[in-house]
Amino acid sequence: MLQGWTVVGHLAFFPVTLDRQDAGWYGLAPGSVSPAHQRRGSGSALIRDGLACLRAPGAQDCVVRGDPLYNRRFGV
Structure with missing residues (x-):
């Protein structure tokens, strides 16, 4: 148990395979940020x-699957 910490948001990355092969690519799952920190x-x-x-x-x-205009600024 952590005391004095607040979870502000989260992201999850997962490996992506191409033709069942690991190509070093990852997917970005939808993330979230708590309303108070948006x-x-x-x-x-x-x-x-x-x-x-x-x-x-x-x-x-x-x-990544999401808003292209938002994600473009991160180069993904």
Whole structure:
């Protein structure tokens, strides 16, 4: 149990296979940010940090289902 912490939002990444082969790609599942923290950059920070964590060990790329105008600014 954590005390003094607040969950602001979440993201989930999952491996994507192409023809049943691991190609180093990942999918970004829909994420969320609590209403009290929306429109403050929390979602953008989660996506930027999450993508950085994927790229560090050598992920090839990430696909996402969502609003193209929103996600374009992250290069996905």
